[in-house]
Amino acid sequence: xxxxxxxxxxxxxxxxxxxxxxxxxxxxxxxxxxxxxxxxxxxxxxxxxxxxxxxxxxxxxxxxxxxxxxxxxxxxxxxxxxxxxxxxxxxxxxxxxxxxxxxxxxxxxxxxxxxxxxxxxxxxxxxxxxxxxxxxx
Amino acid sequence: xxxxxxxxxxxxxxxxxxxxxxxxxxxxxxxxxxxxxxxxxxxxxxxxxxxxxxxxxxxxxxxxxxxxxxxxxxxxxxxxxxxxxxxxxxxxxxxxxxxxxxxxxxxxxxxxxxxxxxxxxxxxxxxxxxxxxxxxxxxxxxxxxxxxxxxxxxxxxxxxxxxxxxxxxxxxxxxxxxxxxxxxxxxxxxxxxxxxxxxxxxxxxxxxxxxxxxxxxxxxxxxxxxxxxxxxxxxxxxxxxxxxxxxxxxxxxxxxxxxxxxxxxxxxxxxxxxxxxxxxxxxxxxxxxxxxxxxxxxxxxxxxxxxxxxxxxxxxxxxxxxxxxxxxxxxxxxxxxxxxxxxxxxxxxxxxxxxxxxxxxxxxxxxxxxxxxxxxxxxxxxxxxxxxxxxxxxxxxxxxxxxxxxxxxxxxxxxxxxxxxxxxxxxxxxxxxxxxxxxxxxxxxxxxxxxxxxxxxxxxxxxxxxxxxxxxxxxxxxxxxxxxxxxxxxxxxxxxxxxxxxxxxxxxxxxxxxxxxxxxxxxx
Amino acid sequence: xxxxxxxxxxxxxxxxxxxxxxxxxxxxxxxxxxxxxxxxxxxxxxxxxxxxxxxxxxxxxxxxxxxxxxxxxxxxxxxxxxxxxxxxxxxxxxxxxxxxxxxxxxxxxxxxxxxxxxxxxxxxxxxxxxxxxxxxxxxxxxxxxxxxxxxxxxxxxxxxxxxxxx
Numbered sequence: 001x002x003x004x005x006x007x008x009x010x011x012x013x014x015x016x017x018x019x020x021x022x023x024x025x026x027x028x029x030x031x032x033x034x035x036x037x038x039x040x041x042x043x044x045x046x047x048x049x050x051x052x053x054x055x056x057x058x059x060x061x062x063x064x065x066x067x068x069x070x071x072x073x074x075x076x077x078x079x080x081x082x083x084x085x086x087x088x089x090x091x092x093x094x095x096x097x098x099x100x101x102x103x104x105x106x107x108x109x110x111x112x113x114x115x116x117x118x119x120x121x122x123x124x125x126x127x128x129x130x131x132x133x134x135x136x137x
Numbered sequence: 138x139x140x141x142x143x144x145x146x147x148x149x150x151x152x153x154x155x156x157x158x159x160x161x162x163x164x165x166x167x168x169x170x171x172x173x174x175x176x177x178x179x180x181x182x183x184x185x186x187x188x189x190x191x192x193x194x195x196x197x198x199x200x201x202x203x204x205x206x207x208x209x210x211x212x213x214x215x216x217x218x219x220x221x222x223x224x225x226x227x228x229x230x231x232x233x234x235x236x237x238x239x240x241x242x243x244x245x246x247x248x249x250x251x252x253x254x255x256x257x258x259x260x261x262x263x264x265x266x267x268x269x270x271x272x273x274x275x276x277x278x279x280x281x282x283x284x285x286x287x288x289x290x291x292x293x294x295x296x297x298x299x300x301x302x303x304x305x306x307x308x309x310x311x312x313x314x315x316x317x318x319x320x321x322x323x324x325x326x327x328x329x330x331x332x333x334x335x336x337x338x339x340x341x342x343x344x345x346x347x348x349x350x351x352x353x354x355x356x357x358x359x360x361x362x363x364x365x366x367x368x369x370x371x372x373x374x375x376x377x378x379x380x381x382x383x384x385x386x387x388x389x390x391x392x393x394x395x396x397x398x399x400x401x402x403x404x405x406x407x408x409x410x411x412x413x414x415x416x417x418x419x420x421x422x423x424x425x426x427x428x429x430x431x432x433x434x435x436x437x438x439x440x441x442x443x444x445x446x447x448x449x450x451x452x453x454x455x456x457x458x459x460x461x462x463x464x465x466x467x468x469x470x471x472x473x474x475x476x477x478x479x480x481x482x483x484x485x486x487x488x489x490x491x492x493x494x495x496x497x498x499x500x501x502x503x504x505x506x507x508x509x510x511x512x513x514x515x516x517x518x519x520x521x522x523x524x525x526x527x528x529x530x531x532x533x534x535x536x537x538x539x540x541x542x543x544x545x546x547x548x549x550x551x552x553x554x555x556x557x558x559x560x561x562x563x564x565x566x567x568x569x570x571x572x573x574x575x576x577x578x579x580x581x582x583x584x585x586x587x588x589x590x591x592x593x594x595x596x597x598x599x600x601x602x603x604x605x606x607x608x609x610x611x612x613x614x615x616x617x618x619x620x621x622x623x624x625x626x627x628x629x630x631x632x633x634x635x636x637x638x639x640x641x642x643x644x645x646x647x648x649x650x651x652x653x654x655x656x657x658x659x660x661x
Numbered sequence: 662x663x664x665x666x667x668x669x670x671x672x673x674x675x676x677x678x679x680x681x682x683x684x685x686x687x688x689x690x691x692x693x694x695x696x697x698x699x700x701x702x703x704x705x706x707x708x709x710x711x712x713x714x715x716x717x718x719x720x721x722x723x724x725x726x727x728x729x730x731x732x733x734x735x736x737x738x739x740x741x742x743x744x745x746x747x748x749x750x751x752x753x754x755x756x757x758x759x760x761x762x763x764x765x766x767x768x769x770x771x772x773x774x775x776x777x778x779x780x781x782x783x784x785x786x787x788x789x790x791x792x793x794x795x796x797x798x799x800x801x802x803x804x805x806x807x808x809x810x811x812x813x814x815x816x817x818x819x820x821x822x823x824x825x826x827x
Contacts, residue, residue, distance in 0.1 A: 022320075025316065025320065031312060034316055038316060038319055038320070041320070041323060042319070042323055045323055045326050045327055045330065048327065048330055049330050052330060052333065052334050060699075089333075089339075090330075090333070093282050095703065096282075096286055097285075097326060099703065100285075100286065100289045100293075103289070103293055104289070104293065104315065104319050106791075106795055107293055107296050107297065107315065108312065108315050108316075109799065110798065110799075111296070111300060111308055111311055111312045111315065112312065113799065114300070114308050115305075115308045115309060115312060118305035118308060119305065119309075127309055131306055131309070153753045153758075153759070156749070156753060156758065156759035157753070160746060160749060160750060160753070160759065163742070163746050164743065164746045164747070164750065166739075166742070167738070167739030167740070167742040167743045167746075168739070168743070170735065170738065170739040171736065171739045171740075171743075208758065208759075209758055210758060210759050210760055211758060211759065211760040211761045211762070212757060212758045212761035212763065
């Protein structure tokens with residue numbers, strides 16, 4: 001029982017962050033707060049991917065001449081004959097996803113600014129109110 | 138990495154075509170921004186889109202003759218690098234997306250000339266090209282993560298295009314779509330992450346091979362669930378369609394016509410690709426019993442949404458809800474997991490894309506001249522805009538699915554597939570939904586054709602003045618030409634239903650067979 | 662225009678003047694070292710843009726705009742994408758697959774080197790342009806909002822913090 005909590009702590013962190021992000025996204029009316037929720041939600045996914053890429057005892061996947069193959073593995077107690085690298089692929093994927101996330105935030109903030117200019121508020125319920133008051137064409 | 142691996146030589150008969158398909162709109166988009174001239178940007182975007190269409194046609198023909206194409210990006214062979222994988226289904230989607238884009242883009246210039254400031258047009262076309270790049274990319278790629286990247290490229294461009302709407306509510310619609318769309322895309326990202334955790338690969342062909350003997354059954358199941366929800370949001374399948382109506386209503390009408398024909402359809406393609414090619418029909422519809430979710434969702438979708446569409450007064454909103462209903466038909470076919478059902482779904486993807494794009498373009502013509510599309514106040518519009526109204530009525534027949542029209546083939550095939558599975562209640566509901574679509578299309582056509590203008594006090598309260606149709610002329614040629622081009626294609630597809638059905642049957646056979654193992658699919 | 666527009670933030674202004682060249686230099690290092698070591702276009706673009714954004718925050722948007730006009734930023738955005746996609750187009754014209762860098766030089770290893778270099782350059786230029794554009798876009802939008810709603814009490818405080826640091 002304890003093992004499943006402490007041993008997998010990053011997965012628990014991912015779950016907590018994911019739920020917190022989704023909750024903010026759903027429960028808050030303020031558009032900026034919604035964006036913060038979305039940001040937290042997306043960040044939790046980044047954590048998930050990074051966790052997937054971690055190899056225990058692994059180092060950054062950069063070829064080095066200074067550390068001969070095997071020496072580092074011996075130091076960390078691994079039996080593999082070569083340097084143990086973390087899996088770089090999830091990192092690369094998440095780098096792309098981070099950029100996508102930044103782009104999404106930028107578009108969302110730009111929209112929020114335009115909404116503020118047009119409505120004078122960024123509270124979703126107030127906007128809904130204004131819209132309902134408007135005459136539908 | 139080496140340029141003389143067997144994959145390269147296998148693909149050499151199509152050469153660079155798959156890459157060209159993506160590169161042309163991608164290269165044209167920044168040039169549009171640099172040009173900054175409205176006309177130049179439009180011409181360039183049109184050329185780029187048309188080039189993509191021609192390339193897509195060649196790819197389509199090649200796939201039809203020689204089987205699937207595989208194209209390794211950067212020369213890195215498949216499981217290591219990203220590859221493009223094109224079989225009958227994608228080739229059809231590519232042709233559909235690029236063709237629709239070309240015709241609607243021609244329509245767009247005149248259509249947005251009044252509503253968007255001239256100095257921002259070049260941004261509109263750049264966003265359009267990026268959206269096209271993204272949609273084509275989703276359809277062409279054979280790499281699961283690449284799907285996510287292209288999905289976000291197209292989505293971000295879509296949010297921008299929707300925000301171009303002349304009403305401030307377009308901004309809110311765009312923001313709400315952004316929030317829901319990002320959540321959907323994030324769910325897909327989580328799903329892909331779990332797939333990678335379970336199998337250690339992102340290549341679709343490789344995934345299909347490795348999923349059956351994945352170490353962790355549960356990781357695959359979690360991936361499956363996240364992908365289902367994410368794709369249902371993106372494809373606007375019934376309970377998760379909330380973003381669609383506002384987005385279609387508020388966006389510039391050319392954008393709506395483009396998106397209605399492509400965006401949700403491409404998401405449906407991804408759904409097919411994941412559930413049939415990657416997870417396999419046996420897993421998706423046997424082990425996990427996805428039809429338990431998809432079929433009720435689809436049936437509720439086409440029944441409820443058709444009913445909702447009947448009560449809409451704005452034509453754009455009516456057609457938007459009708460879109461959700463039609464997506465229900467597609468999903469109903471897909472959820473049957475039989476060859477007949479699957480081909481019904483695929484053929485309806487094609488038909489509905491053409492029909493709905495035509496309808497939205499006709500609505501765009503009305504919007505251009507009348508300034509609104511408030512249904513009850515379009516009395517006798519036929520006298521003023523005969524060509525537009527004829528096109529609307531003909532496309533409407535396609536939507537209802539009367540014999541010899543585009544919608545007939547797919548609905549007939551769907552009902553056939555439902556008979557095969559003996560789902561009588563669903564058959565009845567399909568017919569009821571078709572009747573409902575007859576109600577909302579028929580009512581509109583009736584108002585346009587026959588109803589005399591009358592000063593209804595109920596409509597004045599909505600701010601729409603009557604008697605305004607006097608002095609309105611037929612839409613300009615810049616709008617009518619693409620409208621009729623699309624209508625011609627739609628009618629041609631309707632009359633040659635066996636052709637599209639043949640393609641759809643090929644595609645569904647491919648899908649049910651699963652993706653071919655490495656090398657075997659590379660046609661000579 | 663005065664050399665140091667505001668007396669009260671002399672320390673910040675002097676430090677910014679000192680820092681910005683080094684930030685841009687470091688950005689260039691990250692950019693050009695990115696093909697063999699940690700780094701690359703994304704990071705470099707952000708660092709270079711951060712230099713200009715810092716300058717804009719301390720000295721005011723107007724001066725930042727005169728250093729790097731918004732139209733440059735827009736050109737950079739498209740130019741970077743063109744460099745990236747153009748590299749792909751060149752490899753295709755040379756007969757290899759899209760983004761297969763082997764053909765860019767006589768030796769495949771050098772080809773890979775050049776290819777990644779060009780692609781990262783494209784990324785760097787685009788990211789710099791995008792970041793600067795975002796900064797300009799958001800800062801000017803905020804001013805227009807404040808002017809529009811100058812009557813609203815909640816915004817009085819927020820106004821002009823960007824343009825004139827107290």
